[in-house]
Amino acid sequence: MNRYLNNKKAIIFFTAPAILFFTVMVFYPIVQTIGKSFTNWDGLTQSDFIGLQNYKGLLKDPIFYTAVKNGLIFAVVITIFQISIGTLLALAMLDINIKFRKFLRISYFMPVVLSVTVVCQLWMSLLNADYGLINKLFELMGISYHQDWLSGSKTAIFAVIASNAFYLHMRYPG
Amino acid sequence: MRFRLRNSMKMYLTLGMFIPVQVLMIPIAILVRDLGIANTRMAVIIPYIAFNLSFSAIVFTGFFNSIPAEMEEAACVDGASIYRCFGSILVPMIKPAVATVIIFNFLSI
Numbered sequence: 001m002n003r004y005l006n007n008k009k010a011i012i013f014f015t016a017p018a019i020l021f022f023t024v025m026v027f028y029p030i031v032q033t034i035g036k037s038f039t040n041w042d043g044l045t046q047s048d049f050i051g052l053q054n055y056k057g058l059l060k061d062p063i064f065y066t067a068v069k070n071g072l073i074f075a076v077v078i079t080i081f082q083i084s085i086g087t088l089l090a091l092a093m094l095d096i097n098i099k100f101r102k103f104l105r106i107s108y109f110m111p112v113v114l115s116v117t118v119v120c121q122l123w124m125s126l127l128n129a130d131y132g133l134i135n136k137l138f139e140l141m142g143i144s145y146h147q148d149w150l151s152g153s154k155t156a157i158f159a160v161i162a163s164n165a166f167y168l169h170m171r172y173p174g
Numbered sequence: 175m176r177f178r179l180r181n182s183m184k185m186y187l188t189l190g191m192f193i194p195v196q197v198l199m200i201p202i203a204i205l206v207r208d209l210g211i212a213n214t215r216m217a218v219i220i221p222y223i224a225f226n227l228s229f230s231a232i233v234f235t236g237f238f239n240s241i242p243a244e245m246e247e248a249a250c251v252d253g254a255s256i257y258r259c260f261g262s263i264l265v266p267m268i269k270p271a272v273a274t275v276i277i278f279n280f281l282s283i
Contacts, residue, residue: 005246010256011177018227019183025224026190029201036201043200112281 070157077158081165111166123163124150184235190228222283230275237271238264 037054041047058064093104111119126133129148138145149159206217241264249259265272 004250004256006177007256015183018231021224022187022190022227025221026198029198029205030193032201033197
């Protein structure tokens with residue numbers, strides 16, 4: 001039995017294609033990215049080794065800190081919203097007293113099947129400053145809360161988070 | 175299958191899930207050009223296969239581990255080769271995993 005499972009030829013036959021593919025298409029580019037990060041390569045010309053200069057420049061760049069801050073806000077808010085709203089929606093679906101459970105189940109899964117482009121266009125028209133649905137809703141209720149959601153410096157990150165949370169899809173690389 | 179590098183191989187494939195695609199885009203564009211497959215369908219297909227490989231491998235590992243070892247033993251006792259055991263016993267048993275992986279990979283593209 002042990003000899004049966006320790007068959008060297010079979011092990012190579014089963015694992016080699018995947019490992020080879022992965023090494024060439026994922027691992028080798030990772031190594032190359034790390035290597036290129038120590039040079040002043042601009043994409044076209046020859047590159048010179050400049051050590052940790054790029055990383056020093058990154059730490060001095062104020063935009064880098066804004067990016068990190070926005071990334072953290074994005075991660076925290078999206079986790080909280082997805083888990084809490086997702087739990088509530090799941091509980092609503094499991095409640096036997098609710099009549100249209102099948103409809104709920106289908107509607108929950110709809111954004112996953114839609115392509116990214118469709119979802120983006122949908123949210124762009126929802127969040128539009130002039131004729132967007134959200135601004136129109138506020139107008140209808142008589143609240144003067146008219147905002148430019150996608151280009152305001154405070155609101156843009158939350159608009160992006162909302163559209164991303166809607167798209168409840170496990171996004172792994174690919 | 176049992177061999178020494180099994181766990182490190184699994185970790186190596188899991189690594190692919192933690193790398194954002196954007197980091198790899200420029201090296202892959204250069205790699206694809208150097209392989210001579212730029213401007214063909216293969217230039218898109220091959221990187222996509224590689225990126226989805228790690229997720230698929232993790233799903234399949236989980237499903238294969240859930241199959242009892244007695245199945246392989248029985249196949250061995252009955253005289254099946256390891257390839258026959260894989261093709262006629264293990265793969266039919268993980269049809270649900272195959273369906274899951276097909277759906278996920280199809281949607282992620």
